[in-house]
Amino acid sequence: VELVAVLEQMGRRLACTPLYSSACLAANTLLVAGSDAQRQQWLGRLAAGETGTLAFSGPKANWDAASVSLHCKREGNEFILNGESRFVPDGHSADIICVAAREAESAGNEAVSLFILDANTDGLSRVWLPSMDQTRKQAHLEFKNVRVSADALLGAQGDAAQNLEVVLDLARIAIAADQVGGAQQALDSTLEYLQERVQFGRPIASYQAVKHKCADMMLKVEAARSALYYAACIADQTLAGVAASLALREAASIVKGYASDAYFFNAGCGIQLHGGVGFTSEYDIQLYFKRAKSTETFLGGGDFHRARLAALLLDDNQPGPQPGQLSSQQGQLRA
Structure with a gap:
C-alpha cells in the first residue's frame, strides 16, 4: 500500500526514474520466485542503488505468461538463452535483468522458467526503443547463446x-x-x-x-x-x-x-x-x-x-x- 501511495504521487509528476522497473518488476520477481539466498544476494544490490527490470514479452507484445518467446535449453549445470524480448521498461540501462524463457516447442503456460542475470552478461545486447512517452524508457533485448548457471534459475525449471x-x-x-x-x-x-x-x-x-x-x-x-x-x-x-x-x-x-x-x-x-x-x-x-x-x-x-x-x-x-x-x-x- 505504501508503494502504491508513492507511485501515485510520482505519476502526478511524470517522474522519469527506474523505481517502477526496479521495485515493481525486478524486486517482486525475486520476492515471488526467488530463494532466500537469491533474495539476499540480488535484493541487496537493488537496495544499494543498482537498478533492475523484467523481460518477458515477445515481439507480439502480449501481456501474459503465454507471450514468452525467449527460448532456454539446459546443458549440464548451465542454461543457454536465445531469442528476444521487447518493451522492457528501463531495459537499456538496468544493471540486473530478470528474464522469462520457455523450452523449445512448448506453448501457452507450459515449460516457462524465470532467470536472473547481470546486464553485462556475454551475448546480451540491449537497444533503447523510441516510443510516444519518453518519460518512461523501454528497450529491446536480444539474447544470443547467453549462458547462465543453474544458480540463476528462480524457482523450479519449467514451472514459473x-x-x-x-x-x-x-x-x-x-x-x-x-x-x-x-x-x-x-x-x-x-x-x-x-x-x-x-x-x-x-x-x-x-x-x-x-x-x-x-x-x-x-x-x-x-x-x-x-x-x-x-x-x-x-x-x-x-x-x-x-x-x-x-x-x-x-x-x-x-x-x-x-x-x-x-x-x-x-x-x-x-x-x-x-x-x-x-x-x-x-x-x-x-x-x-x-x-x-x-x-x-x-x-x-x-x-x-x-x-x-x-x-x-x-x-x-x-x-x-x-x-x-x-x-x-x-x-x-x-x-
Whole structure:
C-alpha cells in the first residue's frame, strides 16, 4: 500500500526514474520466485542503488505468461538463452535483468522458467526503443547463446508461469497507481487553466457544460483510486501468503482496466478543454496524454482486462472466485 501511495504521487509528476522497473518488476520477481539466498544476494544490490527490470514479452507484445518467446535449453549445470524480448521498461540501462524463457516447442503456460542475470552478461545486447512517452524508457533485448548457471534459475525449471502471472499482476497494480496520479493531475491542471482562461467576459470554468465535463473527470479519478487501494490491499495479502493468486488476478484486472480508461479519458478531456494550445509544449497536458496512452497499452488495456475478468468469472473452464468470495475479502479489509 505504501508503494502504491508513492507511485501515485510520482505519476502526478511524470517522474522519469527506474523505481517502477526496479521495485515493481525486478524486486517482486525475486520476492515471488526467488530463494532466500537469491533474495539476499540480488535484493541487496537493488537496495544499494543498482537498478533492475523484467523481460518477458515477445515481439507480439502480449501481456501474459503465454507471450514468452525467449527460448532456454539446459546443458549440464548451465542454461543457454536465445531469442528476444521487447518493451522492457528501463531495459537499456538496468544493471540486473530478470528474464522469462520457455523450452523449445512448448506453448501457452507450459515449460516457462524465470532467470536472473547481470546486464553485462556475454551475448546480451540491449537497444533503447523510441516510443510516444519518453518519460518512461523501454528497450529491446536480444539474447544470443547467453549462458547462465543453474544458480540463476528462480524457482523450479519449467514451472514459473504462475509465479510470472503473480508478478505481472503486482506490476499492473503498480502501473495503475501511476495512472491514478496522472489522471488526478490532468484534472487539476485543467481546472487551473479553466479558471485562468477568460472568454465572453468570464472564466470558462463558470460555464455549465465545462463543469459537467470536469465532474465526469473527477468521477473517473475517484472510482479508479478506490479500486487501486483495494487492489493494493489484496497485493499486500498475496505477498504475505493470506490472499490467493485468483483474488490478486481479479483485483489487478479491475484496477488496471478501469485506470487505463480513466487516465486516457481525463488526459483527452484535458486536451479538449485546453483548446488549441493543449497539444503544444507550452502546457503539460500533452505530456500526460502521451503517458496515458503508453500506460494504457502496457500490461493490457481496458479491453484486455475486461475479457480477462469475463474468463475468470464466467468461463466454466477457468477457475474463478467462488460466489461471495470478493465480498468476504472486502469485509476482511474493512475489519
